[in-house]
Amino acid sequence: MKKSYIIKRILYTVLLFFVVLTLNFFIPRIGIDDPAERYYPPQGNMSDIEYDIVKQATRKQYGFDVSTWKQYLRYVDGLFHGDLGNSFKSGSPKVIDLIAERLPWTLVLSITTLFIGAISGVLIGAFAAWKRGRWPDLVLMNASTITTALPSFFIALILVLILGFEAEWFPAYTDPNMVADFDWSPEAIGTVFYNAALPIFSMAIGSIVGYAQTTRNSMIAVSGEDFIVTARAKGLSSDTVLYKHTLRNAILPIVTNFGMSVSGLVGGAVVIEQIFNWNGMGTLFLEANNTNDYPLMMGIMLFLSTFALVANLVTDLCYCLLDPRVTVDGGRR
Amino acid sequence: MSENNDMLSVKNLKVVFPNQMGVVRAVEGIDLHVKEGECVALVGESGCGKSVTSLSIMKLIGTPPALTRVDELVLDGVEMKDLTDREMQHIRGSKISMIFQDAMTALNPVMTVGKQIDEVFIKHFHMKKEEAKKHSIEALARVGVPSPEQRYHDFPHQLSGGMRQRVLIAMAFACEPKFIIADEPTTALDVTIQAQVLEVLAQMQKNNNTSLLLITHDLSIVANMADRIYVMYCGKIVEESPAYPLFKDPKHPYTEGLLGAIPKLSDKNHEFIQIPDNVPHPMHKPEGCYFHPRCRYATEECKCQMPPLVDIGDGRKVRCFHPLSKGEKS
Numbered sequence: 001m002k003k004s005y006i007i008k009r010i011l012y013t014v015l016l017f018f019v020v021l022t023l024n025f026f027i028p029r030i031g032i033d034d035p036a037e038r039y040y041p042p043q044g045n046m047s048d049i050e051y052d053i054v055k056q057a058t059r060k061q062y063g064f065d066v067s068t069w070k071q072y073l074r075y076v077d078g079l080f081h082g083d084l085g086n087s088f089k090s091g092s093p094k095v096i097d098l099i100a101e102r103l104p105w106t107l108v109l110s111i112t113t114l115f116i117g118a119i120s121g122v123l124i125g126a127f128a129a130w131k132r133g134r135w136p137d138l139v140l141m142n143a144s145t146i147t148t149a150l151p152s153f154f155i156a157l158i159l160v161l162i163l164g165f166e167a168e169w170f171p172a173y174t175d176p177n178m179v180a181d182f183d184w185s186p187e188a189i190g191t192v193f194y195n196a197a198l199p200i201f202s203m204a205i206g207s208i209v210g211y212a213q214t215t216r217n218s219m220i221a222v223s224g225e226d227f228i229v230t231a232r233a234k235g236l237s238s239d240t241v242l243y244k245h246t247l248r249n250a251i252l253p254i255v256t257n258f259g260m261s262v263s264g265l266v267g268g269a270v271v272i273e274q275i276f277n278w279n280g281m282g283t284l285f286l287e288a289n290n291t292n293d294y295p296l297m298m299g300i301m302l303f304l305s306t307f308a309l310v311a312n313l314v315t316d317l318c319y320c321l322l323d324p325r326v327t328v329d330g331g332r333r
Numbered sequence: 334m335s336e337n338n339d340m341l342s343v344k345n346l347k348v349v350f351p352n353q354m355g356v357v358r359a360v361e362g363i364d365l366h367v368k369e370g371e372c373v374a375l376v377g378e379s380g381c382g383k384s385v386t387s388l389s390i391m392k393l394i395g396t397p398p399a400l401t402r403v404d405e406l407v408l409d410g411v412e413m414k415d416l417t418d419r420e421m422q423h424i425r426g427s428k429i430s431m432i433f434q435d436a437m438t439a440l441n442p443v444m445t446v447g448k449q450i451d452e453v454f455i456k457h458f459h460m461k462k463e464e465a466k467k468h469s470i471e472a473l474a475r476v477g478v479p480s481p482e483q484r485y486h487d488f489p490h491q492l493s494g495g496m497r498q499r500v501l502i503a504m505a506f507a508c509e510p511k512f513i514i515a516d517e518p519t520t521a522l523d524v525t526i527q528a529q530v531l532e533v534l535a536q537m538q539k540n541n542n543t544s545l546l547l548i549t550h551d552l553s554i555v556a557n558m559a560d561r562i563y564v565m566y567c568g569k570i571v572e573e574s575p576a577y578p579l580f581k582d583p584k585h586p587y588t589e590g591l592l593g594a595i596p597k598l599s600d601k602n603h604e605f606i607q608i609p610d611n612v613p614h615p616m617h618k619p620e621g622c623y624f625h626p627r628c629r630y631a632t633e634e635c636k637c638q639m640p641p642l643v644d645i646g647d648g649r650k651v652r653c654f655h656p657l658s659k660g661e662k663s
Contacts, residue, residue: 226438232393233433234453234504235426238418244452245441323443324488 005320013313020305025075028294029068036064062088062295084299088291095299098284103266105179106273106280108196110265113203118258121211126247128212129219140212147209153271156202160275163198170197173277199276203269207261214257218250225249252323259315263308340512340544341367341390341429344405348385350398357615359385359399361568367512370542372535374555374576376591377565378612383548386565387514390546391431392421409511427457430505432534434517436497440489446500447473447485453507472503476533495526499533506537513538514546519554531558553595556580561648564588567613567623570642573650584651586628622654630655 036058042051059065063074063085078085084095128137147155164172174195182188222228223246231245232238270282281300288296320326348360360382367373377383388394389401392413406414408429413421433439441449450469454460460468466485473481476499489497498518505513518534519527535558538545549555555562555576562579564572564587572585583589590608610627613619619626625635634654642652 226433226435227441229388229393230431230433230439230501230504231441231452233391233425233431235422235424235456236452237422237456240452240456244444248443249441325442325490 002320005326006317009313009316013309016309017306020309021076021079021302022072024298024302024305025072028298061092079302084302085295087288087296087299088293089296095296098296099281099299099303102279102281102284105278106266106282108192109199109203109269109272109278109280112193112196112200113207114258114261114265116200116204117207117261118211118254121208122215122254124208125212125215126219128216129223132220137216140209140216144209144213147206150206152202152206152269153275155205156199156272156275159198159202163201171195172198173275174279176277179279195276196278199269199272199278203272211254211257214253215250218253219246222246222250248322252319255315255318255322259311259318262315263311265311266307267304338369339366339407340369340371340409341365341546342405342407343390343403346386346389346401346403346406348382348389348394348399348401351400352398355616358618359568359615360389363563363565363568363570365546365563365570367544367546369511369544370538371560372538372545372547372558374547374549374559374562375565376549376552376555376562378550380612380615381565382568383550383565384516387431387516387546387548390514391425391429392416392418393425393431423457426453426510427508428510429512429514430508430510432498432501432505432513432515432518435521436494436501437489437521439501440497442489445486445488446492446497447487450500450504450507453504457508468507469503472507473500475506476500476503476537477529478503493526494522495530498522498526498530502530502534502537506541506543509541510543512544512546514548516548517550518547520549520551527554534558552580552591564591567615567618569623569652570650571624571652573642573648575648578647578649582657584645584649584656585624585653586630586655586657587624589657590627622652630657 036055040054040058046054056065063071066074075085082096084099086092087095087098089098124140128140131137160172163169171194175191178191178195182192228241228245231241236244266281267285270286272278273280273282274286285297285300287293288300316326343363343365345362345364346360347358347362350357350359363382363386365373365375365386375383375386385394385399389399389403390406392406394401403414406412408424411424411428413424416424440446447466447469450472451462451465454465454468455462458465458468470481470485473484478484478496478499484492484496489500492500498521502518505515515534519530522530531554534545537543545558547555547559559576561573561575563570564579564585566587572579572583572588574584579588580592583592587608594607608627613623613626619636621637622628622631622635622640625631628635632655638654640652640654642650643656644650645656
């Protein structure tokens with residue numbers, strides 16, 4: 001039963017990948033006109049024949065010289081050779097190279113935020129659940145109301161103002177030479193984290209509170225369950241009850257939360273990256289959008305959605321390991 | 334009352350739940366005693382304080398929210414009322430254990446049933462995992478679970494309701510405790526499975542000479558199992574009696590009502606007596622006898638004074654100013 005569930009999940013993910021791939025190819029094409037007219041408008045002294053030659057050349061360069069279906073097949077074929085097409089940026093760099101160049105900088109922010117958020121959030125949430133109704137719990141509950149109401153960019157601006165400009169503890173915007181000077185030396189790595197501190201803080205606050213609240217609610221819900229009373233009636237110590245019975249059940253919603261955050265890892269935070277002038281995926285996507293660089297947009301979108309699909313698959317499979325009740329039909333007996 | 338062969342003796346147990354609106358008096362000073370090898374039933378409607386009583390005996394009730402007080406809580410000669418939770422951990426599961434109402438929620442859904450029984454052996458007999466597994470499979474076999482080696486690896490949701498309840502029984506009897514509380518052990522099951530599970534429970538009790546406190550709202554399942562019966566209403570014991578006389582000749586009008594609510598096929602003229610109204614709200618219990626608003630024999634005296642629990646001989650006690658005699662019962 002388990003095995004068939006895993007196989008079904010994988011097949012489903014593959015199918016979904018092709019749907020995403022197809023949509024990703026066709027949707028941008030609805031709004032795209034002839035690249036030749038857009039990027040090489042007729043010059044004043046150009047004859048129609050000359051302009052036709054320019055148009056043909058441009059179309060060929062961007063792959064518009066064949067029918068849409070042929071373009072689609074070519075696109076799919078390219079994908080399986082690791083080719084996401086070429087960007088419209090000057091020099092026609094490969095999309096995949098652009099992504100590879102920006103991705104590590106986004107991951108520095110997002111992975112650090114994820115782990116800070118998940119680890120400290122779960123610890124704080126467990127503590128609040130333990131001190132239920134007393135001040136640590138009340139502080140957390142009120143903090144979560146406030147941070148839910150405050151978007152991360154607002155928190156970022158406040159942090160920039162206080163820690164960046166007033167206290168001058170951390171740079172208020174990223175050192176422009178950080179990327180160029182990076183050479184894996186300890187100082188360079190230190191510089192990266194020094195520059196990343198404020199963006200990470202501003203995103204981590206919401207993340208910590210989110211995890212803490214999920215953990216707290218889940219722990220409280222589980223500790224009221226009958227099987228906890230059974231476990232205590234067996235004479236188990238409170239530590240055993242907490243670790244083997246309560247946490248094991250309370251972790252399920254946290255895993256879901258974690259999986260959802262993982263699928264957002266590579267997207268980058270567009271707004272936060274803008275505020276701190278951080279050259280990550282969010283900024284790249286914004287550039288692509290502003291310059292109508294649709295091969296780049298398509299490449300980024302496909303990359304993001306594929307990553308989300310895989311992250312969801314992994315979360316599902318983890319869930320399957322943690323909760324034996326999970327099956328395809330989702331039914332409990 | 335408290336003789337030496339009492340396995341459990343509870344005196345003047347009180348449990349209250351304070352809240353913003355006032356105080357809920359769930360249990361108002363009840364006395365219970367269970368002899369060695371005896372099966373005693375505690376019967377009452379939902380909300381009368383049965384489950385709170387059982388959890389208080391296990392000292393599993395949360396304080397807060399509850400406040401408990403008891404003059405005496407003796408299990409097998411050991412006074413438990415002042416024991417800490419750590420000390421109770423050695424008693425729970427080995428000397429006293431509990432069978433819960435709904436086996437679906439009373440078993441941990443993400444652990445195999447075998448592992449959950451193992452825990453008892455590992456905790457109280459300090460067994461190694463392999464040894465505990467052997468004993469758990471034997472325990473499952475004893476309660477009539479077919480092919481226990483396979484069932485050992487099943488998760489609770491893979492078993493039927495009856496099998497789950499058997500697992501709970503196996504778990505409760507694992508360390509052969511001297512005293513077991515069964516809190517509505519068959520309420521979540523349908524009638525045929527109920528009979529099987531009760532049979533298993535009765536068999537296990539007889540084989541191990543265990544004292545059993547059977548908590549239920551259903552007098553009909555008590556009839557075949559219990560030696561003695563306590564009837565509870567609004568947190569107080571209203572009648573205490575050996576089983577057979579209670580069925581034949583109930584003394585308290587509430588007991589009469591409970592018995593009258595059981596349909597009998599054999600008796601064509603059986604009058605179907607219904608207790609009118611509902612159980613009073615636990616925060617607004619009536620003055621005087623708690624049962625008087627629903628009692629068809631109530632007099633002025635009943636409205637202003639709580640009757641005492643009076644010994645009427647033959648091991649019977651009743652809390653009523655006007656206990657029924659046989660002739661009075663229509």
